[in-house]
Amino acid sequence: MRILNASGCLDALAAPEVARQLDAFVTKTVTPLPREGSAPPRIAETAHGMLNAIGLANPGRAGFLANNLPQLLELGIPLWVSVGGFCAADYAETCSLLSGIEAIELNLSCPNVDEAADSAAEIVSVCRQATELPLFAKLSAAHPDVAEVARAVAAAGADGLSLINTLRATALDKQLRPVLARGSGGLSGPALKPVALHAIGVCHEATGLPIVGMGGIETGRDALEFAASGARDVALGTVLFADPGAPTRVRAELATACTDACVATPDDARVLAKSPETVRKVPA
Amino acid sequence: MRSSASPSRHRVTGSERIGPYTLLRLERGELEPGAPGQFFMLEAPGRLLPRPFSLCLAPPGELAFLVDPIGPGTEALSLLEVGDEIGVLGPLGHGYRLDVERPLLVGGGIGIAPLPYLAEQLGGSPPVVLGFRTADYAEAAALLPGAEVVIDPVLVTDLIDPGFDVLACGPEPMLEAIAAQCPAAQLAWEAPMACGYGACYGCVVEIDGALRRLCLEGPVLDAARVRARVEAVA
Numbered sequence: 001m002r003i004l005n006a007s008g009c010l011d012a013l014a015a016p017e018v019a020r021q022l023d024a025f026v027t028k029t030v031t032p033l034p035r036e037g038s039a040p041p042r043i044a045e046t047a048h049g050m051l052n053a054i055g056l057a058n059p060g061r062a063g064f065l066a067n068n069l070p071q072l073l074e075l076g077i078p079l080w081v082s083v084g085g086f087c088a089a090d091y092a093e094t095c096s097l098l099s100g101i102e103a104i105e106l107n108l109s110c111p112n113v114d115e116a117a118d119s120a121a122e123i124v125s126v127c128r129q130a131t132e133l134p135l136f137a138k139l140s141a142a143h144p145d146v147a148e149v150a151r152a153v154a155a156a157g158a159d160g161l162s163l164i165n166t167l168r169a170t171a172l173d174k175q176l177r178p179v180l181a182r183g184s185g186g187l188s189g190p191a192l193k194p195v196a197l198h199a200i201g202v203c204h205e206a207t208g209l210p211i212v213g214m215g216g217i218e219t220g221r222d223a224l225e226f227a228a229s230g231a232r233d234v235a236l237g238t239v240l241f242a243d244p245g246a247p248t249r250v251r252a253e254l255a256t257a258c259t260d261a262c263v264a265t266p267d268d269a270r271v272l273a274k275s276p277e278t279v280r281k282v283p284a
Numbered sequence: 285m286r287s288s289a290s291p292s293r294h295r296v297t298g299s300e301r302i303g304p305y306t307l308l309r310l311e312r313g314e315l316e317p318g319a320p321g322q323f324f325m326l327e328a329p330g331r332l333l334p335r336p337f338s339l340c341l342a343p344p345g346e347l348a349f350l351v352d353p354i355g356p357g358t359e360a361l362s363l364l365e366v367g368d369e370i371g372v373l374g375p376l377g378h379g380y381r382l383d384v385e386r387p388l389l390v391g392g393g394i395g396i397a398p399l400p401y402l403a404e405q406l407g408g409s410p411p412v413v414l415g416f417r418t419a420d421y422a423e424a425a426a427l428l429p430g431a432e433v434v435i436d437p438v439l440v441t442d443l444i445d446p447g448f449d450v451l452a453c454g455p456e457p458m459l460e461a462i463a464a465q466c467p468a469a470q471l472a473w474e475a476p477m478a479c480g481y482g483a484c485y486g487c488v489v490e491i492d493g494a495l496r497r498l499c500l501e502g503p504v505l506d507a508a509r510v511r512a513r514v515e516a517v518a
Contacts, residue, residue: 008485009483009484010483011482011483011485014481014482014483014497014500015481015482015483018481018483028485036494036495037485037488037495039495040475040476040486040487040488040489040495041476041486042476042485042486042488043476043477043478043484043486043487044476045331045332045333045357045478048332049332050332050333050478052478052484052485052486054485054486057485057488057495189332190332238332238478240479240483241333241334241478241479241483241484242291242325242327242332242333242334242371242478242479243290243291243371244289244290244373244479244481244483245289245290245291246290248290249290
């Protein structure tokens with residue numbers, strides 16, 4: 001099991017020593033044009049989670065390729081680039097310009113921008129034509145049937161899935177006004193974990209594709225539960241904010257968690273993974 | 285940030301009420317106190333995210349932080365007892381430049397927090413002016429003996445002599461008023477912050493005309509660089 005960061009939860013150029021703990025670094029989402037992002041306040045703590053409405057702040061495709069990408073490659077960490085856009089052609093053009101990286105994650109589910117007009121499968125399909133790099137589709141568990149979306153992107157040529165993105169959510173302040181300037185944001189943190197485990201389980205069952213699991217992982221035990229639900233790798237997000245040493249810590253805890261659960265490796269836990277929809281309790 | 289390690293654990297060595305505030309003393313351990321105006325992320329017991337605090341005092345073997353219990357995280361920190369342990373990360377960000385000729389320290393409310401350590405590092409007992417909303421809050425002025433103190437509706441900005449090099453910390457309206465009076469002032473800003481090291485992109489303020497992360501650029505910035513867009517939230 002490899003440990004990555006969730007896109008947008010770490011700046012490898014600002015904190016390279018944190019990124020170096022990871023097996024691969026995933027960039028913040030790159031959009032065709034530069035975006036300043038949402039006005040502050042952008043974050044709010046909630047019960048067992050937090051909201052963010054960063055709004056895909058990024059230097060844009062040209063700025064990223066000219067400035068950020070060369071610096072990121074110099075760090076020597078396997079690199080995934082998260083690609084976003086507002087129509088399939090946006091995504092495809094960025095994909096066609098990327099090289100020298102390990103994989104592309106297609107952000108098909110940012111809760112802080114208006115949804116792309118094209119369907120997830122359409123976007124994956126045109127990106128498939130645009131690049132030979134591995135394509136991971138990052139999906140939202142807010143879809144009524146995420147397994148159906150997973151099947152569609154698999155059929156369109158996705159090499160893997162990133163599950164899950166934050167869920168659109170709102171928090172109110174003492175005066176009953178939204179805390180975030182944008183009104184709503186994406187919910188992350190431990191509150192998301194059960195949602196993620198379910199989505200990973202059904203998508204694993206539906207597609208068998210490699211899955212990078214994320215959503216509230218705080219400990220090695222959490223990571224093992226993601227493996228047992230069908231994730232091949234995991235990504236850390238909100239936990240990095242409180243603990244920049246989390247990748248090293250979680251990796252160490254994972255070994256202990258495997259021993260405690262009587263599995264040799266997280267892969268062994270994954271092999272036993274069953275979709276929550278197909279599990280049948282065996283009477284004792 | 286200097287290290288990729290998890291926050292180090294620090295034992296509470298004291299917790300003193302000063303008006304509505306709490307002066308939280310922690311065992312220093314291996315942490316450096318850093319430059320005045322730099323900040324530390326303190327684990328807020330029972331909460332998901334740590335909270336940013338500038339260093340208030342650096343007694344031998346200790347680091348002390350002034351806590352204003354305005355929400356669940358700061359309340360939890362103010363209720364810590366001697367012997368409790370919390371995680372601490374820091375020092376982070378950029379503090380005050382100390383190469384000033386005629387320093388004048390200006391604090392508003394909880395903005396007094398970084399000034400005692402700043403005064404100590406400047407040496408020579410620099411003049412200090414402090415403003416508070418009530419006499420209760422003004423008890424914190426005891427942290428800076430000799431400071432001139434005003435209470436609402438008198439404003440601290442009325443006491444600023446423009447001939448001084450102003451180093452200030454306080455609420456945004458106060459900082460904006462100082463920026464208008466003293467464009468060369470060094471101002472410590474505040475913003476909601478999840479990580480303190482540039483990862484969360486939450487703490488942006490308008491710096492040099494664009495939204496930039498306060499944790500990396502500041503929190504202390506030359507007055508001319510910042511334009512406030514939002515109320516400060518602790």
